[in-house]
Amino acid sequence: MAKLSGRTRKYRDDKPRAVMRAQAGGLSDASARASEGGVTRGLSPLVLTRAWMDWAVHLAASPGKQMQLLQQAMENAQAVFAAGLGETLSGADGAADPRFDSAEWQKFPFNLLAQAHQRQRQWWLDAMTGVRGVEPAHENLMAFVTGLLSDAVAPSNFPAINPDVISASLSENGLNLVRGSRNFAKDMATLSGLVPAVSQPFEVGRNLATTAGKVVFRNKLMELIQYAPTTDTVCPEPILIVPAWILKYYVLDLSPHNSFVRFLVDQGFTVFMISWKNPLPEDRDIGMEDYRQLGVMAAINAAIKITGAPRLHTLGYCLGGTLLSIAAAAMGRDGDDRLASVSLLATQVDFSEPGPLRLLINEAEVAMVEEMMERQGYLSSDSMAGAFALLRARDLLWTRAINNYLLGRQDDGLDLMAWHADATRLPARMHSQYLRQLFLNNDLAQGRYLVKGKPVGFGAIRAPIFAVGTEEDDVAPWTSVYKLHLFTRSEVTFVLTNGGHNTGIISAPGQPEQHFRMGRGSADSGYREPEEWLAEHEAEDGSWWVAFARWLGEHSGEAVSPPQMGARSGACKAICDAPGTYVMQR
Template sequence: LMSGMPPPPPADFVVGQDVAVTPGNVVYRNGLMELIQYTPATTEVYAEPVLITPAWIMKYYILDLSPENSLVRYLVAQGHTVFMISWVNPGEDDRDIGLADYLDRGFYRALSVVRRLIPDVPVHTVGYCLGGTLLAIALAALRGEAQRQVASMTLFAAQTDFSEAGELMLFIDPAQVAYLDDVMWDQGYLDPKQMVAAFQLLRANDLIWSRMTRSYLLGREETITDLMAWNADSTRLPFRMHSEYLHRLFLANDLAEGRYRVDDQPIALTDIHVPVFAVGTETDHVAPWRSVYKIKLLTDTAVTFVLTNGGHNAGVISEPGHPHRHFRIGTRTEGDPYLDPDEWQASLAPVDGSWWPAWAEWLARHSGATVPARPPERGRDRGTSLPDAPGTYVHMS
């Protein structure tokens, strides 16, 4: 704690044994990501598969924690064919991996593999945190017929406008970015302990002082949860990507203001024409919900917005049966007047329970007929069979 780093992942939560245990197979691998397809749990599935893009600032199994709170397992049980990107944990040799690589060798490559394995139907796309920002960029750049590959876009705690990015802005200004550029240039990546300190200071009462009070003053042994174990299983960020993210998205806000370019062409989020489901969490210090809500200003498509209690992680991992959960949900369709976030919040009564079933119903409404379940085919890499889920990249420290 005093070093600014969380404790190492405890032995009670071993990846592939206690967490990240939903069965499946790695069906594709390149130098940036492994693509996992999960084994169906129903005899019939919706025709349209689901492709999840997590943030590479975290390991993907935040969405496949213990069996009772795994979003992946929940989706599979609801009759969805689920694919998950598992990102490589970059090192010094990966310093030149940029946002374009995460787009081309990451999401676009994964989408093409899913389309090859399950042809002739569009794909429900899901992005979490920075993975959601990448997803929005990707779909905005898929114009015309190309966007027909996609059935919908779901964003979990993902910002597309960074002008009001909350308390994190206290730590990110031009001088701090210049300092981080120097540090990352020397290392080739951003070390997790350099991120953890800032995030802990954002919630010092919860993440520093309350722990010190319990541990050092009261002598109480801390109970480690699966979410805490995942949080300790940290990742690095490549120099080029993180510098581009800080300069182009966070400081310049190029995506929201129409200056972000993909393949040297400017993109606009108004070019996204698929239905959107967006989730914000009430106490999010990383992606404040009013900032996430701006997707309704930046797109012209139908947007269903959910505001749930909890923070950036705990609000998303909100399985049915989780105590003390509530959410608000509303849909903006064509012709509806704009409501600012506070008006929107005041206009809707909270609903008790998890928001997951509401999302499952939304996915079902935007899906077609069911078809016989499609088990994953084990992929091959250089003539060698690829492993079962959770794959190999998730074990990289």
């Protein structure tokens, strides 16, 4: 078994932290940044200050842009007061805004409030963009922050001018506000740690992560779950699933009706799942290489030892897919041919265009996060959750606040929301390496990422690849996921499904309004731009899960009897029932 790496190498591989500490004022600067990060949840105000200064100076020197904005403001005022009733309310991107789609918002004077807000929001976005001389990164950041501030002051957020809230309050004699107050108190208690993060009616092991199985292997970083067969025969090659270690593994094993694991087991596959440990301060020095060795490689070895199969299918989700791609590239480079296939769900291997998340990851942000992690040994779960909430503030913050606190509804009846609240910590060393080597430097796509002292490249992967992107992904945009085609010489089957980063992946058959596009490519297929690929492939109704199971079957051997749970090796015998112990760690 590989050992955890020691503290001889520091988190920031390109510049040893000892050197940073030796610089004048280094210790006090680091302490100040760590304290500042604790208040701002790891978001650096210096980044926004630089972006604002860049924008303000160039706007001041652009009289033409100023005149354009003045004219637009006058046109907006005329439209709001003269136009009228019945005009379609649209957002900054031209799409209908769901916050104002009820019949109440179409009545005077609420329609004018909504229309004024939408036009003002668009005006500010126009003001932040198109100013010559502003750096693109600063322009994008200013537009992003402007969108956040505009959403914060939307009329829908204020009960006195929200007709839906007024109507509910009148019809329910204010009971909606009473329920909303209770919901608010409950959420505050959860944030303060007074009640468990995963609220009833959902509980891991009772109605979440309930697919039958056993923990058949455990080390310092992960538990390996083998799921019990439900069919008389199974494909001879097992499937190993590598989830992300941001949040818990059971997003792929939610309720019985939408469990990806249960679906695969019912299709006649032997499924193994990694369940990551929730790191503690003493795990600060666990790095990306530890996750590869103690996670992916240890799980591959155990699954093959248990089943006796010469090869296995592998599947990675999000950051787990990135880790799997690194492991697969290293295996191909070193002549290890035990992979029957590699499937990557919402996974990026090129981080040059990572989407809105890139706005929150830059040198200043990473420096602040590193100082925070140096103090506590990990990145706290609330810091990570706060960053993701900002990316979808309209849905995750304001819409939820209106529903829960003003209308008195409760949305904790969703298993996906319960999973999302079950956050995890991230080891300091691993997270610093991830941010710097993958996000900031894009070492993996540029051939600079080292495994065992030698670079890895995806051209070494010879196993067929099944890649999935989702249409509304804010974390791994599908066009970024699609870039895998540029780096591999394997057969790539690419699927684009509707939904977001989580909802597009959790796509159990039978759900309404499902569709996906699927394109099969050979090893010698020429590269097509994402827009070209999109135009060439028609949408199919249904769940991509069914197509994936069919694809796996095409790349599997003849059916065999199911393997026993951990039977072939005393080192891998059943330890405890699924979902295991690591998933329960808080």
